[in-house]
């Protein structure tokens with residue numbers, strides 16, 4: 001399927017059709033793969049997201065990472081309609097507020113955003129991914145704009161970009177657009193797959 005809008009609609013419907021129990025199982029399995037396979041010792045500052053629209057839920061991972069003394073960041077829609085993101089720290093019991101899509105986010109006045117390249121790892125929400133690490137998101141271009149300084153997939157570049165999704169979001173091929181920032185790796189309930197040689 002070559003039309004991103006149609007593909008988004010179809011994969012979002014697939015993931016919504018997973019049972020509550022299946023979503024929960026996937027979320028726990030992906031959390032295990034994350035903890036067991038990533039070289040976490042080198043990652044201190046990790047950006048997650050709060051699940052919306054049946055995305056693979058990083059909540060169990062968030063709890064686990066806080067227990068491992070990692071610092072957790074969440075995306076904030078930048079004000080002034082620049083369609084890019086900031087990342088601010090999230091600490092347990094911090095007040096959160098709803099953005100224009102109804103997704104909760106930290107208050108950037110309370111928790112000053114960190115420069116994106118100061119993060120070690122970004123766990124990225126997505127709608128679809130393909131076997132070469134191409135990512136299709138919700139369609140706002142937020143992550144792509146925020147990461148546009150990272151135009152090549154170099155193994156040492158920061159932050160590392162790890163897609164986090166249900167296996168049913170995998171597609172054979174995605175049309176690659178020039179602004180797309182490729183993933184370094186993907187984690188699903190089935191395991192970890194690196195796209196870097």
Ligand SMILES: Nc1nc2c(c(=O)[nH]1)N(C=O)[C@@H](CNc1ccc(C(=O)N[C@@H](CCC(=O)O)C(=O)O)cc1)CN2
Nearest residue numbers: 049050051052075101103125126137138139140142143
């Ligand atoms: N959990 C999560 N947080 C995230 C993202 C994400 O994909 N997932 N984002 C990743 O970029 C940013 C928010 N981007 C989003 C873009 C579109 C829609 C969305 O629901 N769009 C509706 C149309 C809504 C409208 O136009 O008012 C839709 O497609 O049905 C949601 C989030 C930042 N936070």
Ligand SMILES: Nc1ncnc2c1ncn2[C@@H]1O[C@H](COP(=O)(O)OP(=O)(O)OP(=O)(O)O)[C@@H](O)[C@H]1O
Nearest residue numbers: 135136137138139140141142143144145148177179
């Ligand atoms: N670096 C950029 N500079 C300017 N425009 C961009 C950039 N990246 C993406 N865009 C624009 O944003 C729009 C949405 O892009 P795209 O469909 O790739 O978003 P997405 O990856 O699905 O969304 P998200 O990153 O928010 O999850 C496109 O019209 C594209 O032209």
